[in-house]
Amino acid sequence: MSAPVSGPGEARRRFRAGLRTPTAGWAPGYAQANLIAVPREYAYDMLLFGQRNPKPCPIIDVTDAGSPHTALAPGADLRTDLPAYRVWRDGELVDEPDEITGYWTGDLVAFLIGCSFTFEAPLVAAGIEVRHLTAGSNVPMYRTNRPCRPAGRLSGPMVVSMRPIAADRVADAVRISGRFPAVHGAPVHVGEPAALGIGDLSTPDFGEPVDVRDGEVPVFWACGVTPQAAIMASRLPFAITHAPGHMFVTDVPDHTYAV
Amino acid sequence: MSAPVSGPGEARRRFRAGLRTPTAGWAPGYAQANLIAVPREYAYDMLLFGQRNPKPCPIIDVTDAGSPHTALAPGADLRTDLPAYRVWRDGELVDEPDEITGYWTGDLVAFLIGCSFTFEAPLVAAGIEVRHLTAGSNVPMYRTNRPCRPAGRLSGPMVVSMRPIAADRVADAVRISGRFPAVHGAPVHVGEPAALGIGDLSTPDFGEPVDVRDGEVPVFWACGVTPQAAIMASRLPFAITHAPGHMFVTDVPDHTYAV
Secondary structure: OOOOOOOHHHHHHHHHOOOOOOOOOOOOOEEEEEEEEEEHHHHHHHHHHHHHOOOOOOEEEEOOOOOOOOOOOOOOOOOOOOOOEEEEEOOEEEEOOOOOOOOOOOOEEEEEEEOHHHHHHHHHHOOOOOHHHHHOOOOOEEEEEEEOOOEOOEOOEEEEEEEEEEHHHHHHHHHHHHOOHHHOOOOOEEOOHHHHOOOOOOOOOEOOOOOOOOOEEEEEEEOOOHHHHHHHHHOOOEEEEEOOOOOEEEEEEHHHHOO | OOOOOOOHHHHHHHHHOOOOOOOOOOOOOEEEEEEEEEEHHHHHHHHHHHHHOOOOOOEEEEOOOOOOOOOOOOOOOOOOOOOOEEEEEOOEEEEOOOOOOOOOOOOEEEEEEEOHHHHHHHHHHOOOOOHHHHHOOOOOEEEEEEEOOOEOOEOOEEEEEEEEEEHHHHHHHHHHHHOOHHHOOOOOEEOOHHHHOOOOOOOOOEOOOOOOOOOEEEEEEEOOOHHHHHHHHHOOOEEEEEOOOOOEEEEEEHHHHOO
């Protein structure tokens, strides 16, 4: 993985130029976002799905139909400025391109969803190791046995991201991430992966595994990949998303989402 | 105003039986909500208006089209259980009935929006007087010169509620209400009503005036009447709302909305 660069505009410029990399640690201090674009016909269901499932799907911006521009980064183009995308038809992954100009239509509405990367810098600042940052890998993500509250056509399981935390820092990690309710907030589950329906932490459904060491507890946060799981489960006719871990880097400072 | 009763179910029963009263102070400890019901055709714009204007329009539940039932109070009927409603046609107030069964259709989608009454009990518990509670009157509300971010067909000014707070308790009022971001959260403006476009505090646009005494500062919170102002400004063909200050009393404990 390339060394992160300083600012969000420079990060987007490099992704637009073709660099394909997970974005954890990039443009520190600036919020990153999950992307999901659906045809206008399904936009109400998507917006309602977010309203009904705010922990995994905290919607932080919605574009007007056909517009690739967002208030979160006025100079950016959502069709080109992410490092990797996924294209879905009838719930099946059909392409994983670097840009989506060929797929974009005037009928698409894009949703930007908060990302737990926002509270990783405050965790690190508090002396809490974030393992996938140390390892330079993509955060591990897992489908769970917890259903989201359905909304019209959309239903599916909650997806979580996992970070191993030293047992004596779990309370701090809860407290620190809890200050960011608009970007998944406090964990949904601490320890006991089997109770979430996760059989083996070493085989995540998305991203890459990380070590969980002696004295550490796996801590699970609601994850913005949840809408992708809903697209799959609901067999939505068409959607475009970011590739897991390959986020949209916004111009919004992380602290904007702190309470 | 009648003396408040203890539980939310009993409050709703009395309103259903015809009692017409502002609801501040009723069913203490339980969240109250603003109501706005619009035809399905406008539901996406309303939901997006809430997403784009979360301070005045924190949406806490959305019903399925035609259903008068909400997850916030499973036994309640939104058509009868509020003390007073307003019916709007083309942005004009056409009726202010006690119940709306005659207006209800299978095409209506109801939105429940958080209410600042939720943080009034914690303010009082901290020894901060809430003047309209002391006076037994409806909270004063004002249209401001701050436009909301438009969403499709909907646009309009932000509406605020006002509470006079002793100057040495303003910081506490900010801190306490800030713990409730889902129900308007921290104030949007402290002092200087003219800067909000409010010429005369003694003539609120909704509710009743309260005294602002020497040593007190008028403190302004974003208000859930904002969608009513948007209905007026946008001349929506049809809508039903609560009457300002005459809220829907939910079964949800206030502390659910604390962070």
